Amino acid sequence: MKISEYAKHLLLSNSLSDKLLPPPKGLVNDTHPDIRILFPGREERFQFSDKKVKIPRLEHLNQLSNRGLTLHHFANHELMAIELFAWALLAFPNAPVASKLGFIKTISEEQTHLKLYINRMHEFGVEFGDLPLNRLFWKQLDLFHSLESFTAVMSISFEGANLDYSQVYAKVFKYFGDDVTSDIMLTIFEDEVKHVKRGLRIFDKNKPEGTSVWNHYLSQIKFPFTPRRAKGYYYLPETRKLAGFESNFIHELGEYKDEYTGRVNLESVKKFDLGNHLLRKNKLA
Numbered sequence: 001m002k003i004s005e006y007a008k009h010l011l012l013s014n015s016l017s018d019k020l021l022p023p024p025k026g027l028v029n030d031t032h033p034d035i036r037i038l039f040p041g042r043e044e045r046f047q048f049s050d051k052k053v054k055i056p057r058l059e060h061l062n063q064l065s066n067r068g069l070t071l072h073h074f075a076n077h078e079l080m081a082i083e084l085f086a087w088a089l090l091a092f093p094n095a096p097v098a099s100k101l102g103f104i105k106t107i108s109e110e111q112t113h114l115k116l117y118i119n120r121m122h123e124f125g126v127e128f129g130d131l132p133l134n135r136l137f138w139k140q141l142d143l144f145h146s147l148e149s150f151t152a153v154m155s156i157s158f159e160g161a162n163l164d165y166s167q168v169y170a171k172v173f174k175y176f177g178d179d180v181t182s183d184i185m186l187t188i189f190e191d192e193v194k195h196v197k198r199g200l201r202i203f204d205k206n207k208p209e210g211t212s213v214w215n216h217y218l219s220q221i222k223f224p225f226t227p228r229r230a231k232g233y234y235y236l237p238e239t240r241k242l243a244g245f246e247s248n249f250i251h252e253l254g255e256y257k258d259e260y261t262g263r264v265n266l267e268s269v270k271k272f273d274l275g276n277h278l279l280r281k282n283k284l285a
Contacts, residue, residue, distance in 0.1 A: 002030040003100055007089040010082060010107070012041040016128075019082055020111050023104045029097050035090035038141070040083045049132035058168070062176050068124030070169070071181070072131050074188075075117040077158075080137035081110045084154060092147045099147065102198040109191045116184045143225060148206050152220035155199020157230040162192045163239040164232025189239075196243040213245065214252040227256045 001024050010019055042048075055073045056066035085103045088095075118128045137158060144150045170185035200213075207216045217227070231253055240250045 001027055003027050003089055003104070004030050004032055004035070004093070006104075007086040008035075010086040011037050011090070014041045014043045016043065016046060016079075019079065020115060022111060023108050027104065029100060030093075032090075032093050034093060036141075037087060037090065040087075040138070045129035046079070046133060048135040048138070050134075051132040052134070053131050058172050061172055064124045065126070067173070067178065067181060068121040068126030069131065071117045071121040071124070072126055072128065075114055075121065075128050076133045077137070077162075078110050078114040078117060079133075080135070081154070081158075082107055082114065084137055085110070088144070088147070088150050088154075091144065092150070095147050099198075099202050102202075106195050106198060109195070113188050113191065116187065120181055120184055140225060143220075143222060146220075148203055149220040151199035151202045152217055153225065153229075155196055156203065156217060157221070157225075157227075159192050159195045159199065160230045160240070160243070161232050163189065163196065163243065164234060164236050166192060167236055167239060168232060168234055193239070193242050200244055213249045217249070226258050227253055228258050231256075 006023060006027060009021070013019060053069075053073070056063075056069055060066045061070065085107045089100055089103055121128065137154070140153050143153050166185045166189035170182045170189065173179075173182040173185060203216070203220075204213065207213060217230075221227070235254050237250045237254050240253070
């Protein structure tokens with residue numbers, strides 16, 4: 001099967017089971033005109049909605065139903081990520097083969113994450129599609145004018161922010177005695193480190209000589225999208241070291257502030273003992 005055929009299948013099929021179809025072995029690289037699909041195929045219950053659904057507060061995750069609602073929120077992000085990395089395979093047909101293969105690995109890992117979330121939220125009495133699904137990632141299509149800008153938004157920003165979120169939620173679930181869900185969040189964290197590394201490699205290759213990664217990153221995004229999207233409400237700079245960022249970028253991201261204040265009380269976050277990040281493995285690939 002050609003890479004483009006697999007990507008089209010993931011993007012255009014209405015079936016969730018099709019979107020969870022792992023990349024077949026022996027995918028063949030192919031060239032074709034740029035293909036930019038504006039909307040993914042989805043069955044009715046997974047269609048985008050403009051209705052806003054608030055994620056439960058951390059201190060309310062002692063309740064099983066709120067854990068299910070939280071995982072539903074995360075599952076939505078995973079489905080969008082699967083679709084958009086497939087989108088990139090079609091939109092940037094002349095990308096280096098290594099970059100395409102990296103995106104395919106990312107798709108496979110995002111599919112695993114989505115399955116983990118769906119199975120676990122089912123145990124909490126929540127089914128995927130029970131709640132409205134936002135289009136946050138898909139709203140950024142206008143920013144994806146190049147492979148670099150795609151990785152700036154998807155890898156460095158959205159997946160980079162999940163280095164914080166996955167650690168925070170791993171700690172909170174563990175705090176409430178839910179080691180199973182905490183372990184799922186650690187699986188996501190360890191994979192996100194790899195995803196961000198892959199995006200950073202692509203990003204670095206095209207960085208102008210003498211330009212810092214931070215300034216190059218700023219040149220690839222456009223307001224109202226800001227670096228706020230590249231970190232969680234509790235920033236864990238040591239996770240960026242694991243992903244390979246230079247110290248200047250880590251510092252600048254930590255210092256960045258805009259008018260967004262968020263709805264999370266940082267004092268309520270800090271009570272969950274976030275001093276050191278959790279790792280299940282001795283080494284991240």
